[in-house]
Amino acid sequence: MTEFPGATGLVLNEPLLWERGRRGRCGFSLPSRDVERRPAPAALTAAGPDFPDLSEVDVVRHYTRLSTWNFSVDAGMYPLGSCTMKYNPKTNERQAAHPGLAGAHPLLPADLCQGALELMAALECLLAEITGLDAVTLQPGAGAHGELTGMLVFHAHHRHQGKPRSKIIVPDTAHGTNPASASLCGYRSVAIASNANGVLSPEAVAAVMDDQTAGIMVTNPNTLGLFEENVKAIADIVHARGGLVYCDGANMNAVLGMVHMGRMGVDVLHLNLHKTFSTPHGGGGPGAGPVCVARHLEPFLPVPRVRLVDNRYVLSEDFPLSIGKLQAFWGNTANLVRAYSYILTMGAEDLKRVSQLAVLNARYIKERLKGIYHLPYDRPCMHECVFSDSLQQAHKVNTLDIAKRLMDYGFHPPTIYFPLVVPGAIMIEPTETESKEDLDLFIESMKAIATEAREAPDRLHQAPTRAKRRRLDETAAARKPCLTG
Amino acid sequence: MRYLPHTLEDIAEMLKTVGVESLDGLFASIPADCRRSAPMVLPHPLTEWELNAHIDRLAGRMAAGPAYKVFIGAGSYEHFIPASVGFLTSRSEFVTSYTPYQPEISQGTLQAIFEYQTLAARLLGMEVANASMYDGASALAEGLLMAARITRRSKVAVSRAVHPLYRRVVETYLKPTDIEVREIPFGPDGTTLLSAVADPAELAAVAVQSPNFFGCIEDVAAVSGRAQAAGALCVAAFSEPLAFGLFKNPGSLGADIACGEGQSLGIPRAFGGPGLGMFASRMQYVRNMPGRLVGETKDLEGRRGFVLTLSTREQHIRREKATSNICTNNSLCALTAAVYMASLGGTGLRELAQLNYDKAEYLKSQLRAAGIRLPFGAATFNEFVAAFPDGFDAVHSRLIAKGIVAGLPLGTYYPELKNHYLLCATETMSRDDLDALAREVAS
Incomplete structure (x- = not known):
């Protein structure tokens, strides 16, 4: 008789946070006061929020019990299609939590943050080599944020050509984020159906590709798990009409070391570090969504960009065609450290x-x-x-x-x-x-x-x-x- | 490789089942014109111990830890983080789970996020908060887009005292849309010159940040009054939510949308990310909100439980008509903020906020005594602007050699604020640290 993993055991109940606790408890070691108390202007102040008061033990029991109600990769198989729920190596957590990195302020002068800048520069090179594309930004916070970055690059490219375009081709198998990201740039999505084999046919693309169409978003392998075998011919059709090819790299885990995105005709690709490169999903994030581009689109990447000047890394703003900024700072650095560690380990x-x-x-x-x-x-x-x-x-x-x-x-x-x-x-x-x-x-x-x-x-x-x-x-x-x- | 469990025998047996001769044969559907012509060239793989040494070397080239006193806030704040917060939020069950689309086996994340939404709403004084956005800057951009959707107007006014990097992100998000951004100047006291807002009846939103980039407390009530009288929304941004332990929160001052950065709430600075985009609004606008929401419901047996809800707003249902493209958010950071807020409690939050206020006030008084000018008269929370004499950049550099980073120079962001520095003092700075800073900058 096969023994399946599913079983029941003692699971503890736990109320909501504010159903616990007593006024006057505190789960925090308040720092000692070595300066005098000064009243803030009374007209500006208030009593503070109505939070429950809990001891450290209350808090620890509460969240420990909640955690046991979750299924997780560390507990068992999590075969969610399109999500790549692979094992998240523990050494990567050690590296990301290193006090020198975890404790660093993002606005330190360049000389005081050479380690993080070197790591970012190195990770950009590794991702370029892995994808076969030329330049990388690490700034986007997740896959959909990377898609938005890619669509902004499309938009900036066409505007720079003096010919803004209004539409984008999105296959019916695409993740919902694709059309939603395109909409944020004002693009109208033109849906095309996959053929009887579950892939796109060049004819279907040729039928809708025109000089008002900014390009196409493809996911390869697609969400049926099939390799879009006509992708090069499709890219040629799109390029011939002045369009660009975006590849949703959510499924990159299928083709590492096999496929060359540049040769495939891809102009822009996002990666999900929380899928392919083993950073944990955290119950829904944070992720990281670096974007890789072909050389001709590099001028449009977000700023600042890491540059090596006189053997010293700096964050450079000197890219006048850049689309701008996607996050206040430089990206989800802790996840960049994890992905970098993963690639170096593998x-x-x-x-x-x-x-x-x-x-x-x-x-x-x-x-x-x-x-x-x-x-x-x-x-x-x-x-x-x-x-x-x-x-x-x-x-x-x-x-x-x-x-x-x-x-x-x-x-x-x-x-x-x-x-x-x-x-x-x-x-x-x-x-x-x-x-x-x-x-x-x-x-x-x-x-x-x-x-x-x-x-x-x-x-x-x-x-x-x-x-x-x-x-x-x-x-x-x-x-x-x-x-x- | 220790993460790859397959033995050679496993592979042979599985290939036989699949009916393919070799691992390479699995990729027959990839045409030649898509393939790499040469293998990837990557560094030789490191052992766990070599990796430790490598990262130790990189991290050693960072100004962090007790050897450095960094008096910079500007959207990323140093606060003490209890060990319990790190332990709880490192639990595998939280860290290695996915978005809770299957609620029966995700109640831990779902209840924790429901509690986060509740604590965030109480902290901000708002009716509803979502499950998180990427960071404060992208949250503000999404807040302005939401205001434009609600009001069907296409101009927004944003204060120049909003974090300059947030305004850059807003510009990036809004550039391809037809929404125009107008800048509102700030006045001599360091707060927004509300009288300079022109034609509010054309605006979707008036956005200010409080405490603003200079640490100054804005008159958010005046902003919401003026905006709402003209049919615009008041969007209240923030980068230091700990301030709402002491100062009035955006909701109590009439904000329609409150959005900002929650890194302060127990999340390490981590060279800028991940942070926590906090996003809250009035309940009447919830169906226009971006991002995920967790709601309470019951299971088949009538027991309380939680699910993701109102998802018809979201991209996986609504596709191109969604309120945002956001999918993966910063859930684990929201959990961290909740654990931190629960650890502080109402009593602790109040005292910690007061202590932050007091530390910065003490530093101000020491600087004033040393003859340093503090140009802005408005009340501040834990950071403020100091104007130093010409040539101070040399002093700033000299102090770096001593392990003191004496604030953020503002000239890059505000050309008119040459020689002005933004200085931050939280509870992590001792009186001795503050005295040393005041002594050094005056010498």
């Missing part, structure tokens, strides 16, 4: 091996679950594979039920109902850090759930039963929002 061969194993893992799951779950595009996938619930629909079981039941077996569900082109999509991205044993357990769980869907569908409808909470009423939450306590 080296070229192991980074390539990352993508080989990520693809092997996805392909293995695809082969072993094919037929048990419907596979709408039965083609060689890259780092993720997309199934649907169409075989289970006959038993009145849907993707949501399958996802919730997977929790009871001890796995985080895959991404569901995305991409939109597959109704009831189940998008599985195992990543390279899952072992064959864990993949086998996941596959056995998915098979057992498919059997339950036939024989005991109500178990799926009722799931999860082993989590901290049963299914939650999301409709009620939205109808009458309660957003503060």
Whole structure:
């Protein structure tokens, strides 16, 4: 009998913060007062916010208990498609927390922050080499922020050419952030459909590409986990009409060491350091979304840029065509340190091996679950594979039920109902850090759930039963929002 | 490689299942014209111990730690961070989880963010706060975009006393839109010259920062009165929210949107990031808000639980019509701020804010006694502007050699403020530190 990871144990209840505590407690060692108290102007002051007063023990128990209600990569497999929930190495946390880096003020004079500037310059070079593009900015705070940066670069480029453009081509398989980022630059998204093979055809692009179109945003591999094999021909069509090619690098984990973005015809690419380069997701961030560009777009990158002048690193503002600034300071440095540490730990061969194993893992799951779950595009996938619930629909079981039941077996569900082109999509991205044993357990769980869907569908409808909470009423939450306590 | 679990036997067996001969064969769908012509050239991989030594070397070339006294705030503040905050927020369950799209197994993050939203709303005096944005500058830019959506107007007025780097980010965000940014000058006391706001009836928003870039407390009530009388919104920015432990918060002064930086609340400066974009507004505007929101609900058995909600505003549902493109935010930093605020409590926050005020007031008095001019008369919180005599830059450089960074020169940002420096004194500076600074800059 296979033992699945899902189990129940003693989980402790915990009230809301302000339902704990007693007035007069404090969980903070107040610094001693060595200057006299001076009254601030009474007209400007107030009593201060109504916060609960808690001891340090109250606070520690509170958050320790809450933490145990979370699923996490460190606890188990988290095969969320498009999110690359790989293991987050612990040594990277040590490096990011180094007091010299974590304690540094961002506006230090250049001579007092050479270490961080050297790290940033080196990371830019590493990312350029890995992607095959020429210049890099580390400033964007996350993937969508990188997309916005890329769209601002498009906008600035066309304006500089004296011909601002109004539209952008976005495939129907794209992440929602793509059209939303384009909208922020005033671009109207022109959606194009992928073909019967799940990829873009040059004809579809040629049919809409005109001299009012700024370019195209592609995700490669795309969100069906398929390599956009016509991407070079598509880039040629877009370039011939004066457009630019943006690549959403969210799925870079599939192609490290294999693909050269420059040769592929990509002008701008963002990377998600919190996906491909192992920085943790933190329950929804912070991430980091560096943007890599081809040489001709370098003048438009955000400022300041790190430069080596007379053997000394400086932050230079001297880029008159720059789009400006995306964050007040230089980027999410702590995550830059983590990604830099990861790349230095791996080296070229192991980074390539990352993508080989990520693809092997996805392909293995695809082969072993094919037929048990419907596979709408039965083609060689890259780092993720997309199934649907169409075989289970006959038993009145849907993707949501399958996802919730997977929790009871001890796995985080895959991404569901995305991409939109597959109704009831189940998008599985195992990543390279899952072992064959864990993949086998996941596959056995998915098979057992498919059997339950036939024989005991109500178990799926009722799931999860082993989590901290049963299914939650999301409709009620939205109808009458309660957003503060 | 210790993060890659596959043995050669595993790989062989899996390839057999997949029906492919070699690992390279997995990539047959990539056409030749997309492939690299040569392998990546990266440094030889480091062991964990070599990496430690390498990072130690880089970090050793940074002015941080007890050897340096850095009297710079300007949007990034040194505060004591209890060890408990770091321990709790380093827990793997928080750090290595994803956005809580599956609420049944993400209640830890969801409740913590709901509590963060509540504490943030109480701190700012606002009705609703979101789950976080990237940083204070991008939060301000999003606040102005939101005001334009609500009012359907296309001009905003932003005070020149708002952090200059925030204004650069605003400019970047608004440049490709048809929204025009007008600058409001500041007056001789260091606060915004509200009388200089022209044609408020055309404006979507009037934006000030309080405490402003010079540390001065703005008259936010006057701003909101003037803006709202003309149908514009009052957008109140901030970079030092600890001030609201002592000074009136934006909500109590009538702000419609409050947005700014929360790094002060237990988050290390980390050379500028990640910080915490805080974003709050009136409840009537919630459906125009950018970013994620956590809401309370019940599960099947009627027990209290939390979910992401009002997501029809967001990019993954609304795509090009979303209120923002933001997806990944700074959730772990929001958690950190919540743990920090919970540790301080109401009593602690008040006392800590008072202490920050007192330290800066003490430094002001010592500088004045040493003959240094403090040009702005408005009340300040924990930072302020000092005007030094010509040639002070040489003194500034000499002090750096002694491990003292005597403030931020303002001439780069404000040409008219040559020889003016922005000085910050928080609770981390002892009286001796402050005395030493006053003595050195006067010598």
